[in-house]
Amino acid sequence: MAEHKIIFTGPVGAGKTTAICSLSDIPPILTDEMATDMTKERKKNTTVAMDYGIMQLGEKERIHLYGTPGQERFDFMWDILTKGGLGLVLLIDNSRMEPFRDLHFFLNSFKAFIQQTAVSIGVTRVDKKATPAINDYHREISSLGWPALPILEVDAREKEDVSLLVQSLLYSLDPTLAD
Amino acid sequence: MSLSSTEPLKIALIGFHERDRAMLNLFFRMHCTTEWRIIDSEHEANLCMLDLDNIHGKKLLQDQRDQHPGRPLIVLSVRNHEIDGAKFLRKPIHTKTLKQALEFYYDELKRLRLDRLPSAAEVIPPPQPAPRAHHKTKQSLVGFASKSTRNALSNLENQTRVIHDCCGVANTIDLNTKRSSDKAKLYYDPSKHFLRILKTAVERCRQEGQPIRLHLPGDKYIILLPKADLALTDLSDAKLRPRCLLEIKQNEIGIEPLHQGEAQLLNTTMQSSQPLNTLLWKVALWSSRGRLPVDTNINTLVNLRHWPNLTRLLAIPQFFRIAALWAKSSHSLANTQQILNIEARYICAFFSACLALDLLNIQSVATARPIRDAVTSKNPRAGLFRRILRHLRVA
Numbered sequence: 001m002a003e004h005k006i007i008f009t010g011p012v013g014a015g016k017t018t019a020i021c022s023l024s025d026i027p028p029i030l031t032d033e034m035a036t037d038m039t040k041e042r043k044k045n046t047t048v049a050m051d052y053g054i055m056q057l058g059e060k061e062r063i064h065l066y067g068t069p070g071q072e073r074f075d076f077m078w079d080i081l082t083k084g085g086l087g088l089v090l091l092i093d094n095s096r097m098e099p100f101r102d103l104h105f106f107l108n109s110f111k112a113f114i115q116q117t118a119v120s121i122g123v124t125r126v127d128k129k130a131t132p133a134i135n136d137y138h139r140e141i142s143s144l145g146w147p148a149l150p151i152l153e154v155d156a157r158e159k160e161d162v163s164l165l166v167q168s169l170l171y172s173l174d175p176t177l178a179d
Numbered sequence: 180m181s182l183s184s185t186e187p188l189k190i191a192l193i194g195f196h197e198r199d200r201a202m203l204n205l206f207f208r209m210h211c212t213t214e215w216r217i218i219d220s221e222h223e224a225n226l227c228m229l230d231l232d233n234i235h236g237k238k239l240l241q242d243q244r245d246q247h248p249g250r251p252l253i254v255l256s257v258r259n260h261e262i263d264g265a266k267f268l269r270k271p272i273h274t275k276t277l278k279q280a281l282e283f284y285y286d287e288l289k290r291l292r293l294d295r296l297p298s299a300a301e302v303i304p305p306p307q308p309a310p311r312a313h314h315k316t317k318q319s320l321v322g323f324a325s326k327s328t329r330n331a332l333s334n335l336e337n338q339t340r341v342i343h344d345c346c347g348v349a350n351t352i353d354l355n356t357k358r359s360s361d362k363a364k365l366y367y368d369p370s371k372h373f374l375r376i377l378k379t380a381v382e383r384c385r386q387e388g389q390p391i392r393l394h395l396p397g398d399k400y401i402i403l404l405p406k407a408d409l410a411l412t413d414l415s416d417a418k419l420r421p422r423c424l425l426e427i428k429q430n431e432i433g434i435e436p437l438h439q440g441e442a443q444l445l446n447t448t449m450q451s452s453q454p455l456n457t458l459l460w461k462v463a464l465w466s467s468r469g470r471l472p473v474d475t476n477i478n479t480l481v482n483l484r485h486w487p488n489l490t491r492l493l494a495i496p497q498f499f500r501i502a503a504l505w506a507k508s509s510h511s512l513a514n515t516q517q518i519l520n521i522e523a524r525y526i527c528a529f530f531s532a533c534l535a536l537d538l539l540n541i542q543s544v545a546t547a548r549p550i551r552d553a554v555t556s557k558n559p560r561a562g563l564f565r566r567i568l569r570h571l572r573v574a
Contacts, residue, residue, distance in 0.1 A: 004563065023571075057566045086560070133408075138485035148483050148506035152490040157258065163571045164490050164499075170568055171503035174558045176519060177565055 005064040006166065007082050008051070009110065010091035011102045015124045015156025016067040017051045019091060022159040023166070024053025024065060078109060087117040087169045091156065092137075095125040099132060100140050107146065120169040122154035122161070187216040188288055191224035193243070194233035203228070210278060214285050224250070226284050231256035232270070251284045253277075342495055344420055346528040347469030354477045354513045354523045365527065367470040371426040374466040377401070378535055380434055381455050390442035394433035395422070403455060404442055410458040412451060423465035460492045460532050467531035469524025471512070480509035480542040481530065487538055496572075497525040509542065 008016045051067030066081055082088070090106050092099050103121075107114065121141075123134060132140075137151045150168035154161035171177060190207070192200055207215055218224055227247070229239055231254050240262075243252055252265040260267050266280045352361045369375050376393070384391040384405045393401040395414065402411040412419070471477075483505040489498060500519055504510060510518065515526050533539050558564070 002563075055567065055570055057570050061563075061566065063567060063570075086563075134488045135485075142485070148485045150486045150502070150506070151488075152486070153488055154490055161490050167496075167568060167571055168486075168489070168499055168503070170564045171499045172506070174561055174564055175500050175504035175507065176558070177500065177561060177568060178520065 002061040003064060004061075005066055005085050006087060006089060006169070007066050007068065007085045007110075007113075008089045008091065009068040009078070009106055011093055011096060011106075013096075014091035014093040014102075015122075015154075016091055018156040019089070019122070019154075019162045019165075020051045020053040020065045020067050022157065022162045023055060025056045026054045082110065082113040085113065085117065087173055088114055088119040089122065089165055089169060090119055091122045091124055091154070093125050094123050094130075094132070095128040099123075100137075103137065103140060104144065107141070107144070118169055118172040119149060120165050120172065121149055121151040122156070122165045123151060124154055124156050126153050127155075187212070187214055188225045188285060189218045189223055190215045191218055191221035191227045192230075193221060193227055194230040194236055194239045195228075196230070196233075199230065206274065206277070210274065211281060215281060225288050226251050226253070226281075228253045228255065231260065232258075251288070253280055253284075341493075345464040345468070345493060345495070346522075346524040348524075349522065350469075350524060352523045354516050354526070365471055365523070366473045366475070367467065368473045369466060369531075372466045373423050373425075373427055373432065374462050374535065376427065376432050376434070377459060377462050381459055385455075387436075390437040390439065392435050392437045394435070396431060401458075402437065402442060405455075408455050409452045410455050412458075415451075416461070419462070420465045423462050424468065454491075456488075456536055457492060459535050460487070463532040463535035464493060464528055467528050469522075469528050470531070471527045472531060472534065475512070475530070477512040480511055481505060481515075482509040482540050483533065484538050484540055487533060487536060492532075495525065497521050498529050501526060501529045505539075509540070 008019055010016055051065075053065040055063040055065065057063065063086075066085075068078055068081060088110055090103075090110070092102055092106075096102060107119070110119070121137070123137060126134075134151055134153055138148075141149055141151070150165075150172060152161075152165055152168060154165055156162060192203055195203065204217060207217055215226075221227060227243060227250060229243060229252060230236060231240060233239060236256070240254065243250070254260065254262050254265050254267050255270055255272060256267070257270045259269060266283075268276055268280060350364070352364060354365070356362060356365070369378075380391050380393055380403055384403045388405050390405065391403045393403070395401065399414045399418070400412060401414065403409075404411065483502060486502050486506055487494075487498075489502065497519075500521070501515060504515060504519060512526055512530060516523055519526075530539070
């Protein structure tokens with residue numbers, strides 16, 4: 001069985017668990033636990049280990065979908081998690097106090113992995129807070145010296161949105177992919 | 180409902196939880212006892228209501244499409260969907276909204292004399308106008324299998340129609356063509372189309388921060404609200420699309436500034452709104468229809484300033500490929516066609532739409548560029564990526 005993986009990351013409550021659920025062919029294994037710290041203000045349960053789902057490509061191949069824990073104190077796991085990964089899906093919760101701070105933090109934390117592979121950024125909860133707009137994100141990453149990255153508005157509950165985000169990641173890895 | 184009838188029409192409830200059925204039973208008893216009667220046998224029904232949030236919702240919808248393709252259908256869900264040929268109502272359902280939908284179908288069914296026998300041959304379109312569209316409502320994405328209800332409704336015919344509207348007809352035109360007949364098919368002049376007026380008006384209203392009203396023939400309006408970043412219109416896509424192809428006569432479209440107060444009032448009363456860029460993108464695609472703005476040099480190098488927000492714009496899979504390529508590095512249009520091995524019409528349409536949204540960096544000096552570079556070198560994982568794409572689209 002050939003095994004591959006795609007990593008989902010982002011701050012607490014950005015929709016990583018939901019996004020993995022929407023793509024997984026198996027009931028995702030959630031490792032959410034009752035939040036006991038400040039994260040409980042945003043989310044009743046928070047992911048302390050990782051979320052996990054599978055996309056089964058035929059009988060001999062599967063893609064593991066790993067969600068990183070939202071809390072920064074678990075960042076020691078990220079190196080282990082990204083090893084051998086195909087690419088990164090970064091979800092940013094637009095309704096949080098400082099979404100750009102989150103953007104900086106995660107792009108910086110996964111910089112080496114992104115440079116080796118690719119990243120697609122999904123901005124969630126735009127319906128709850130419309131600003132910053134998607135164009136503001138583009139300006140922000142440009143000011144940080146990043147090239148043009150796919151930044152798409154997504155609703156993590158909508159399978160289509162998450163699917164398109166992953167498709168943009170795959171095309172970023174190889175635009176010549178034929179249908 | 181005000182209509183009276185000696186024999187109520189028959190309605191079947193599909194996929195509803197017992198509790199919801201009880202609530203709907205109560206609704207029908209209270210509001211439309213003379214017009215509608217709930218029945219258990221869905222095969223005898225004149226109209227069906229379906230709960231898409233049922234665990235088998237998509238399958239139930241598919242079954243309805245397969246078994247009763249012409250029968251009117253009301254679909255309910257907590258999430259937004261665009262369902263061709265059916266009336267979609269978002270939960271929580273308001274009594275008034277449901278009554279309006281039922282009234283529409285009641286009138287239509289009576290008009291078509293379907294009150295005795297449901298006919299699969301006659302199709303009743305969903306009621307218009309639709310409930311006020313939220314300005315963040317997504318565009319139908321063409322060519323993707325993953326729209327949650329798409330398996331039931333976005334058939335190949337529908338996809339082909341939308342691709343045709345945006346990218347024109349399939350062709351084998353090479354962007355490097357020397358044939359004058361092919362060259363004539365490649366270009367259009369945006370300055371003669373509605374696109375130029377809309378683009379100018381959007382730029383002006385954004386620059387001045389002042390709402391603008393466009394008067395179109397037939398007493399139709401498009402109102403541009405720069406602060407809300409919205410366009411309001413009483414013109415449907417079906418009506419606007421053909422206008423984009425026609426050459427505009429002088430003074431055919433009026434432009435006038437609008438007072439903030441009036442604009443605010445219209446924003447609360449008009450039926451349909453969409454982000455300014457969504458409208459501009461659509462109009463550019465419909466105007467281009469797979470052609471390039473006249474005088475575009477196909478050897479000029481192009482790259483993307485930033486990605487378009489393709490989850491919220493009218494898009495086809497080829498647009499993702501072109502966006503990814505142009506985001507990585509600069510390429511001429513001619514080389515893009517060779518690298519991606521796609522029809523010229525997709526590149527032309529995407530180029531035109533990106534140009535309308537000012538997303539492109541275009542080098543003024545045309546440069547020939549070798550086709551082979553890092554992007555085109557064989558990716559050892561290309562096969563795997565292709566299998567993932569296929570999985571995502573059919574899932």
